[in-house]
Amino acid sequence: MAVEKVVATNRKAYRDYSFEEKYEAGIALQGSEVKSLRAGRVNLTDSYAQVRNSEVFLHNMHVSPYEFDTVVRPDPRRIRKLLLHKREIRKLIGKTEERGYALIPLRVYFSGRVAKVELGLGKGKKLFDKRREIADKTAKREMERELKEKMR
Numbered sequence: 001m002a003v004e005k006v007v008a009t010n011r012k013a014y015r016d017y018s019f020e021e022k023y024e025a026g027i028a029l030q031g032s033e034v035k036s037l038r039a040g041r042v043n044l045t046d047s048y049a050q051v052r053n054s055e056v057f058l059h060n061m062h063v064s065p066y067e068f069d070t071v072v073r074p075d076p077r078r079i080r081k082l083l084l085h086k087r088e089i090r091k092l093i094g095k096t097e098e099r100g101y102a103l104i105p106l107r108v109y110f111s112g113r114v115a116k117v118e119l120g121l122g123k124g125k126k127l128f129d130k131r132r133e134i135a136d137k138t139a140k141r142e143m144e145r146e147l148k149e150k151m152r
Contacts (some may be wrong), residue, residue: 007037007115009107010044015130017104017122023092025056026083027108027115030074032066037115039066042108049082049103049119051093056082058105058117082117095121 029037036042041064049058058080065073084092095101106118125133 004109004111006107006109007040008042008044010047010105012045013104013106013120013122016125017102017120018125018129019104019106019120019122021095021121022106023084023088023119023121025117025119027058027117028081028083029063029115031071032069033063033074034115035066035069036063037108038110041066044105044108047105049105051089051096051103054086054089054093056084056089056092056103056119058082061105061108082119092121100124 043062047058047060047062049056051057060077061080062076064076092103096103100123102122102124104120104122106120108115108117110116
C-alpha cells in the first residue's frame with residue numbers, strides 16, 4: 001500500500017459544491033512540473049475538469065515553474081490531461097451533461113511516486129444552502145461547548 005502525501009486541497013470547492021461521487025485520476029505532467037508539485041507549488045482555486053472527445057482535461061490548475069529548471073518551462077496554467085478508466089469516463093460524460101453538475105478537483109496528492117488528483121462530481125450550492133450549513137456548524141459548536149461546560 002502506497003503512502004499518500006497530500007500536496008494541495010481545494011477548500012473553496014467544499015464550500016461552493018455538494019459532492020455525490022469522487023474519482024481518483026492520474027495527471028499527465030511535463031518535465032519539472034513533478035518537482036513543483038512535490039514542493040507544494042500548486043493552486044487548485046477556480047480549477048475544473050471537463051470531458052471532451054472521451055478524454056478528461058483539467059483546466060486552470062496553476063503549477064508554478066520549478067525555479068531550478070534550465071530547460072523550457074511549461075505554461076503554469078496549461079490544460080492537463082487526466083488519466084481515468086474508460087468506464088469511468090463514460091459515466092462522467094452522462095453525469096456532466098446533466099444540468100448543474102461539475103467536475104471539480106478536490107486535492108492533489110502523491111500515491112507512492114505517482115501524482116494523482118481527486119475529482120468530485122458535484123452540484124453547486126445555492127446561497128441559502130451555504131447559510132444553512134454555516135448555521136448548522138455554529139449550532140453544533142455551541143452544543144459541544146455547552147456539553148463541555150456541563151462536564152466540568
